[in-house]
Amino acid sequence: MKFTVNTVFGLLLMALELNGDIVTRHTNVKCEIYDKLYFEVVTCRLKVLGRGIIGENIHIKVLQLPIRNATVNFGVYKKLSGYHPFLFNVTLDFCQFMRHPNPLSVFYLFFKALRPYSNLNHTCPFNVSNHDIILKDFVLADLMYAKIPFPKGSYMFMIKVATEGVWRGVINAYFDINVDNNPNIRF
Structure with a gap:
C-alpha cells in the first residue's frame, strides 16, 4: 500500500481533530444470519456492566x-448521512490469519482487542461439537484507538463471515467516539 502525501496529510488532520482524551461508547449491535441452517444467534446485545461501561455480548x-475454511470481510463505516465506508475494508482468509497472524495488518489490531473476550483461539478446521462463537463483555477501551486516529463521530464495524465460499452472516457493531465532548451527538 502506497502512502501519498495526501494520505499522510489526511491522517494527520484526523489526529489533530481529536481534542483531549478519547471517549468511546457502544451504542448498538445487530447480528443477521443469512443461512439459518448453518448458524443460529443465541445472544446479540449490549449489557451495562457498570456506570458508563457497556459490554458487547455475542453468542453464535x-x-x-466441520468448518474447513472461513473468509472474513471487515469494514469500518462512518455516519454522515447514513453509514459510508471509512478508511478500512479488508477481506481475508480467517484460517490463514489464525495460522500466521500478520501484526502489520489492520485486522490484527482489531482482532487483538477482541481476542481476550472471545473463544476464537484456534485454527481451522473447527470440528469440535458444541463449538460456539462467543464474545463476552467486550468493552471499548479508549486506548484501542491510540494507533489509529479516528475523528469524532458515530461509526459502525461490519464483520461479514463466509464459509465454504458462501456468505453466512453479518455483525454490525455501532459506537461513538468523543460523545461527551461532541455537541453534535445527542442521546
Missing part, C-alpha cells in the same frame, strides 16, 4: 461442522 451457535 454453529450448526454444521
Whole structure:
C-alpha cells in the first residue's frame, strides 16, 4: 500500500481533530444470519456492566461442522448521512490469519482487542461439537484507538463471515467516539 502525501496529510488532520482524551461508547449491535441452517444467534446485545461501561455480548451457535475454511470481510463505516465506508475494508482468509497472524495488518489490531473476550483461539478446521462463537463483555477501551486516529463521530464495524465460499452472516457493531465532548451527538 502506497502512502501519498495526501494520505499522510489526511491522517494527520484526523489526529489533530481529536481534542483531549478519547471517549468511546457502544451504542448498538445487530447480528443477521443469512443461512439459518448453518448458524443460529443465541445472544446479540449490549449489557451495562457498570456506570458508563457497556459490554458487547455475542453468542453464535454453529450448526454444521466441520468448518474447513472461513473468509472474513471487515469494514469500518462512518455516519454522515447514513453509514459510508471509512478508511478500512479488508477481506481475508480467517484460517490463514489464525495460522500466521500478520501484526502489520489492520485486522490484527482489531482482532487483538477482541481476542481476550472471545473463544476464537484456534485454527481451522473447527470440528469440535458444541463449538460456539462467543464474545463476552467486550468493552471499548479508549486506548484501542491510540494507533489509529479516528475523528469524532458515530461509526459502525461490519464483520461479514463466509464459509465454504458462501456468505453466512453479518455483525454490525455501532459506537461513538468523543460523545461527551461532541455537541453534535445527542442521546
